[in-house]
Amino acid sequence: MNPAVGRRKPGLTRRLVRLALILLALVFLLLFLVLPLAAVFVEAFRQGVEPYLESIRQPEALSAIRLTLLVAAIAVPLNVVFGVAAAWAMTRFEFRGKALLGALIDLPFSVSPVISGLVYVLLFGAQGWFGPWLEAHGVKIIFAVPGLVLATVFITLPFVARELIPLMQSQGSEEEQAARVLGASGWQMFFRVTLPNIRWALLYGVLLCNARAMGEFGAVSVVSGHIRGLTTTMPLEVEMRYNEYDYVGAFAVASLLALLALLTLGIKTLLEWRYGDELAAHAPGGH
């Protein structure tokens, strides 16, 4: 019943709560993020630097790295084109089924990657809908590189579009209209006005898209067929080596993926810090 006491107490409680929450977050981070990451490198170098380098130099590892880079090099540009086009359509036009398109773009986020992989097997596999026709024409998709690319494109489809849509929505289309009235052609408008305005958000989306493209396991695993040196990407190579009790080899390849993750994180942080106000997450309210 004493208001003075009642007022002092929350101050102390608040400090305690804050301390507890920070501690909890730190313990959580340590346990679930830092520790596993450290473990990857510790395990990779358990027998020293020489065996580490040796296991990376193996032809299967090099082929996995090449394949991973190839898949990303195809999937990421495809999704940049799709992402920009989808974001453009979603923010610049009114049309029937706009909400449906928005939901479809998010589909890969909500569907289990294994299922997405299975769908492609069902469509293009030997027993699939188009399988026999494709086989007759000598086109191999499942258990081959095209299948890996398809599955990766599907999985990484939302990243670029999702990054651009809120930004382009908040920026509006007035500048593009101004460009048109000033005599710019469609391409000039895009390359001189639209693209510069979305460049950092686009780069951010590409970064996330790329990280996922290189790290994807589930969907790729289903369509790959695990043919060593031909259809194994880095995440698949990690798993196969692990299953063969080649721990150093598995963690060595894993460490490369971890490095990619750290690099992505670094650039992402840099982008957020330097161009935060031009990214969708911090899109300015006015003007």
Place this chain on the structure above:
Amino acid sequence: MTLELAHLHRRFAGFGALDDVSLSIAPGEFLALLGPSGSGKTTLLRILAGLDYPDSGSVHRDGEDFLATPARERRIGMVFQHYALFRHLTVVENIAFGLRVRPWRTRPSRAKIHEQVDRLLARVQLEGLGGRYPAQLSGGQRQRVALARALAVEPDMLLLDEPFGALDAQVRVTLRRWLRELHEELQLTTVFVTHDQEEALELADRVAVMNQGRIEQVGPPEQIYQQPATPFVCEFIGKVNRVELRRTGVGLAAGGWMPEGDEPWQGRYAKATAYIRPEQLSLVVPPTLPAWEARLRHVYLAGSVAHLDLYVPSLDQTLEADVASEDLSRLGLQAGRELRIAPRSAVLFPHDGSGATVDRERWIWLEPDRVHA
């Protein structure tokens, strides 16, 4: 270059933005499209710019189909409501944009562009700010950059969408005068959209008053103000008192006052509405003439003008009158004073059977000449 707009219709989902709009724009004229939000004025401007298209109707420029001309070939300069400056380009790059995107055959040389931009920077009084980005400019400076950018392409017509909307009051008045001077200098056909009647009346050669997708009246500012064509124009332009008249034994009257003179309707209508401007109320009417008995409730002094609240018991209505501040003491106008007031002029619209006004039967009534005491 004469623009003929004929029977334009435009519907958006759910509402009609333009409803049978016809208008002719003369070369070199300064035309205001005035109306409340949703009246269709911006839609009309966007159709001229080629950013929107009517569902039906036509626009011709000197006889050629203007709607078939793509936006980029219309030779139009447009200033957007929020200026729409390219945020990633400097002031100089913004102004040069329209010249740089030209096909190389018609693109001026680098030196020519540079020269042109410098000339425009001087014209809009922004010398020295060419290297800045839009975010580093004030609202008034941004507006002038937008104007310079629009003028850089040497357009045949300038379109301005609420050009002063985003500016504070003082900058607004300065820029308004400046824009008017610029127009006199360039003699460029200019169409601007505004919801501010003061702005429209002060700036434009001609004003088109729009309401619910229709043009209510087009004319010079004095005509719009003194001879409003419809009740909407009466109420939208300036302040106005509205008094309902009923037919009595001696003619149309309202609470002790009646418009003297020959009624043009010859007794055909039982009711009418009179619109009276605040500055058109006489405050000291001799007892021999018809007038309203009124009590002065409040005096609001607003600089050179004073606004008076006058309660008229016979109408059970408060009327507003404007007088010059210096007349306050001369006429002994203090709150609580009883006055005899009557209009010097009014615009009257009769009502048909359903109670709607009959706009084409407008009566502009003026007090008969008489020698005042």
